[in-house]
Amino acid sequence: MADTTQWEGSDKYLCDKDLAQAFHIARVLGMPLLIEGEPGTGKTELPLQYARDLNLDLFVYPVGSKSTVEQFVARFDHVKYLRDSQIEVLNAQREEKGLESKLSTGGRSTDRLSDYVQMGPAAKAYSTPNSVLLIDEIDKAPREFPNDLLYALSHRKFIMPESGEIIETTELDMPAIVITSNREQELPTAFKGRCVYHYIAFPSPEIMRDIVRKHYPKTDDNIVSEAISIFYQLRQLGLERAPSTRELLNWLKYMQSFSKKETIERIKKLDGLGALIKNHDDVRRVQRNLKEDLSRPGGATRY
């Protein structure tokens, strides 16, 4: 039976209390969990860390603009099938001519259609009890993709193409399904209706401090405060693309190579800004607004 005790994060991953409960509800009810939120708030991390922490099988399907349900569930390899059936004809001809050696079909037989079914992550997850299935960035998918998933999500079964084989799971063995979205496009209502929904709000400075500590437990407190303070000021500038948690962590990673004193100097000077800001207009805006502020004593507000 699937593990349905509430999971609250691991030593590397800080799972927000509300998110933990949403994930718990989703698993107990056997529904997928749909997580939306700004980029870089740790949406994808949840299933990855969960699977790692509990040592479960993880299947990932990264969605792209060309994604189809076929890739996600299973596809029938027509080319291989055609090749093998040609080989059978050839082999029959060779036999007629009295030739001994035969061409190989690699153990596949055209009588067994299931030999040519290539399972995608969904079919694999459904046939592995108590696994984890991540559908990453579903908002990048073509419009029909989420709707095509509806049947599978509500019936807990897939029908394999051509072979007609059915892959089914029970509510108890159901994989924990996590779907992430950056809200680049609105998902269909019917699709959302079948999911448990959680919106990750941007973390407050206090929580951000905890997140940073999880990643860089050895970094000096003053450095962390200074970096977080500047980070939230940058977010308030109304930039085209505000820096997210991921950018802050990368910035701090860069800062690891310097001594404590030097690091604070560098943070104040916004050294390595490229790790935080990824847009030319934004860089100019930051330089205009923030550099003057920070050079004044006591200019930066502490968080």
Next chain:
Amino acid sequence: MFESFPEICRNYGVPADIRSLLLLQKALNKDLIHTTGDIYNFFKVSLVKDPTHIGPYTQAFYDYFIGVDIAQGERLSDAILRAQTFRDWLDDFFQGNDEHRNIDMEDLINQFLDEVHMTSFDIRRVIDGEEILAEDDPDLKDDPGRGDDENIERLQEKAADYRMVDLEELRRRMEKVMEQQMRRHHGGAHWVGTGGISPYGHGGAALGGIRVGGSGGGKMAREVMGNPQFYPVDIDAHISDDNVDATLASLKGVIEETNDRYLDIPITVKEGVAQGGLFLPIELDKTEDRLQVILMIDNGGYSMDYYIRPIQALFKKMKTRFQHDLETYYFHNTIYKYVYEDERRTRRVPVERVLSKDPNYRVFIIGDAAMAPYELHEGSIITWGRFSEKFKKIAWLNPVSEKHWHITWTTTMLRRIFSMYPMTPRGLENAVLDMNKKKNKLA
């Protein structure tokens, strides 16, 4: 159970129906729900499917389950202070505990919120002792004179009682609450403070004044109230910094379709193979996101100042998200022979040059269309006419409220030439929809 809750939700603008109640039933059977905090979180993840619904949902929840009516834009603590539920709860809380009367009102509200949002997860943490360990001051750990152990044990016992409430008992209580809900208009009985899910009715007091679960849920609810992020954008409001993103969404419908067809090789191969080697060419319609936009902005006069920035922000965002041509021109009130490339209107561009562009450009004219009648003379009207003749996909967006359009003579004149839309996300969406209906011309 809670039959009228979906309706209340709908009144607050959160889509909800009978299915949410069926799911609640399932969650109850699965032993997921023990407290009001659980109910809040359960409906939050099952009813709310958009961050902008969290605010209205929270209002609906407080209205229905807690009996706290939060007015639009009101702070949560103010709404609580007004509520009869809170006064009842206070009476319970003070009963026999005179020292409680010294507690600051803000702290009392926090305590109340903690009870409302206490989840079974919080309670389990108390039982497991995590909460108490976390609160423990490490410096005092070895102090023998403290004698808190007894207190902690008592707390754990009481907390355990919450978990011991069995399903039947819970149902019975919920039904009672439901009855109370029905009589609410007369009696004003609510479950927090007067029975309900907590075995004591006033959990905080029963737990010896030790706070359970920190102020997580309560803090969250406070942040939700009044944070525009958690409320829907008024799509009839003018485009502003707040709703630029919503507007952008309505602009996304701008997709070019062509009559071109192309041979889809992958599908042809796949189908051919499936038919045992008989390849029939498969052609598909070519659609592409090619999009060319001309933006003409009236930036003369004070009346337009307020709108220019959000509009530019909007189209600039468009440019970063979609690959296409975007050209911006400026004019003052109306056009004669020239438009301008820069905002200060120093670099002139002859109208002829704009008119010689590809007729498939989409043209958005943004202006209040209000000016002195003599400004819009015949020459100007003819120029506008040539624009509408040349560019089939053209729309005038007017920041002035639609109901005032008929007052201004020049607006009325220009409406004869162009389709005019209010400059709101909805207006823009309609403009785009109408544009999409018009077929491309060959250049």
